[in-house]
Amino acid sequence: MTMQASEAPPDPAGAAATQLSATRGGERQGPIERIALALFIGVPFLALVAAVPVAWGRGLGWRDLAITTVMYFLTCHGVTVGFHRYFTHGAFKANRPLRIALAVAGSLAVEGPLVRWVADHRRHHRFSDKEGDPHSPWRFGETVPALVKGLWWAHTGWMFDQEQTPQLKYAPDLVRDPAMRRISRLFWLWTALSLLVPPLVGGLLSLSWEGALTAFFWGSLVRIALLHHVTWSINSICHAIGSRPFRSRDRSGNVWWLAVLSCGESWHNLHHADPTSARHGVLRGQLDSSARLIRWFERAGWVHDVRWPDPERIAARRAA
Template sequence: MIEDNPLSVGDFSEAFGTWKSAPRKKTISNPYIHRLQQRHFLLFDVLPIIGTVAAFAFLWVRPFGLLEFVLLFAMWLVTGLGVTVGYHRLFTHRTFKAAPWVVDILVVLGSMAGQGAVVSWVALHRRHHEYSDREGDPHSPNLSGTGFRGAVRGLAHSHFLWMRRHEYPNIVHYAPDLIKDRRLVRVARQYYWWVALGLLIPAVLGGLISMSWTGAVSGLLWGGFARMFLLEHIVWAINSFLHMFGTRPYDSRENSRNGGVFALVTLGESWHNNHHAFPESPSFGLDWYRLDPGYWLIRTLAATGLAWDLKLPSEARMAAKRLA
């Protein structure tokens, strides 16, 4: 599900001049892009690990309490919903439409997760669906050989290591709808500032609520870096483990699986086979009894008139793809 890519629209322009002059190749690879990928990998994939270690070390100064839990949980929830509802269901798969200010908020919240600028994220995830578990898939766990060693290499690659360096999907080819949306591009250009805001908010709240510098540092570490670490590894597990393990109720051309036991912690993303079978659906659970918090938010927005045109698959189509 989740793509981690550093390039913003501005980065793409700097690398290739302008979108219109960029060659219509599906992927582009050059030293400039690889440097950006390595920088993003260090800042937003490796640094949260260091920050999480620092959070545990800081327990000697300030114990983990209610304030730290609330900041960690609240920041995880809003940024996670920004990714699953915004980046994934709205911008990548266009499973519904939303009011302009809702779109803006989803761009900001998704960006605060530190998993890549929205246009690049969408382009990479659309490429993943095009080549899922085949050559060209940027993070399949099933292309690294057979046997136990091949499985371990595949899981390590798909969960974490692929983000260090990979072919960059051409946004002109994969995300032309997004780069034509000037309002979205204007908000998305501030990606690094939104990531910084996602670290600043829990630090400021922690300091103000506790009226202490230790509360500010604890808020930064738990609501900022540890939250980023937790969300990243939860959603990366969908790329890795849920393309190898789990249930498979629907026919799909790749090896996607459901992990229903993780539905709440992944905000509905662990219904991964359902999603690959019906990528146009805003509901990943598909049935009311399958927990899908991301879809709950979309339904709430729809009930208030802030979202519409939800593209749910018909019962007949679901029955036709259901495996015995």
């Protein structure tokens, strides 16, 4: 199943073959494929985990950890609640101040301007794991070399592609909103703030340049890098492995060990089975902090018309 970068739908015969392959979802991966996936997934995270105890007390302390954690989950929820569930899929309606706050919070994640992010993601859903998907890990085929190349493409490579998603076609609502256009065009400002707030807080709390420097390293650089790789893992890992309790037209899977760091986004199979749902972790024990935050916004009266999944809606999407 080799994919080309095109928005034209495949021919009927090709579509049927692609649909059959996508429905299987790579459940019968061999040992070599599993080893390749394990190395791609595990090495970067193990390197980060190993760095923390080495650096503890020598450039990393509780102050830096607190700044990094607060900034991480603030910007992560800006992407998951704001960019993704609200702006891309319309899982709820928000009042104007919250709408602007979500746009800014998501921009602080430094994952690209709002309008481009939304346009790319809507295109991804239209062609998920098929020809035209901007970041499918199955783009180059299903052999081990093709899968490794596809995982890299889905993780980061697609962002360097010259092809650009037409924003007016995929995000006309945001293009025509002056406030959202302005926030999107000020991406350089949100990037600067995202980098400068941690060292400013660290310097003020420690009253030292050293405190500002360590906060910049952990709260700015490491935090942004970690959030980027977690977000990109939804594109790559969650379309290569994971459980699939719900019917979807692609290979999206639930990856439980990414749930906390992804703020609930790694319950990806349900999301692709029901894209407008405000909650992705719908089964018992599935942590979804983004859904919890939306619930708090609803109780505060800041959002309304939330598309919560009910038992019938969940049952209707269950896989056989």
